[in-house]
Amino acid sequence: MELSEVNRRGLGLLGCGKMGSALLEGWLARGLALSAVWVTDPHPSDWLRGLAAKGLRLNEGLPASPAIVLIAVKPQMMAEALPTLTALGNGSTLFLSVAAGTSIAHYESVLGAGTPIVRAMPNTPAAVGRGITALIGNAHASAEQLALAETLLSAVGQTVRLETEAQIDAVTGVSGSGPAYVFHLIEALAAAGEAEGLPPALAMQLARATVTGAGELAHRAPDSAEQLRVNVTSPGGTTAAALKVLMDPETGFSPLLRRAVKAAADRGRELGQ
Ligand SMILES: NC(=O)C1=CN([C@@H]2O[C@H](COP(=O)(O)OP(=O)(O)OC[C@H]3O[C@@H](n4cnc5c(N)ncnc54)[C@H](OP(=O)(O)O)[C@@H]3O)[C@@H](O)[C@H]2O)C=CC1
């Protein structure tokens, strides 16, 4: 099943906020027809309204048997939103969920045990084609349906298949939530620059360019992250002085990120209860 099949049978989107929009934007850029998209969202953005004026179906329900339905509502809205989709369960429609926490077993219990489901965890760099999405299907998702989910998700970045659903909470802690840690790094780096006497705008410009530049270098260079770090670090120099603080085994980055990623993964597990 390829994009032509989606254009023929349609794609439903339940919840089109930050993540749903990022994915939809990428798919439209890759050839998904506006006329094949049905979106349900109580407060559509101006962008969505603009697309509706050009042929996307907004809050008009769903087609009789869409190839795929993307579920992109917050886990907290799931109890209200999911029952609206039960008529499509146990059929040939693939459900693709990006919601943190909500398990495949939960979808099966609401939509029907024979429903093809792919659970995925993307991230917001998908909006610029640089996301990474981990995915796993249930027993009823065919090889073609998994391939379709992968085709769609690879339109907005890299994809990886998981071996077990249990891995997805750790994935959420690393890459799903991860962009927020990096944006906070920019904020914290800029604040530290200000504390060293730089004007706020200059500190922010330096911090943002440094994080995005280092990210691009990590993306393009063949070297390991460790080697890229070593390349910046002159013996006895300024970077070594900073890394002594950041690589402290008790108070440095590693134990801090370990706690942060654990908190995110634990919250994912909690949302799944
Ligand atoms: N943001 C991210 O970085 C990532 C998010 N996710 C997952 O994606 C999902 C969506 O997150 P995100 O896009 O950030 O959240 P948003 O709040 O931006 O988007 C959710 C959208 O769903 C709408 N909505 C609420 N209730 C319903 C309903 N009953 N039917 C249809 N639509 C409804 C919301 O409308 P309103 O605002 O009016 O309530 C909103 O537009 C979550 O499950 C999250 O776990 C996964 C990976 C990364």
Ligand SMILES: O=C(O)[C@@H]1CCC=N1
């Ligand atoms: O914060 C959240 O719960 C979602 C899941 C991953 C990123 N955002």
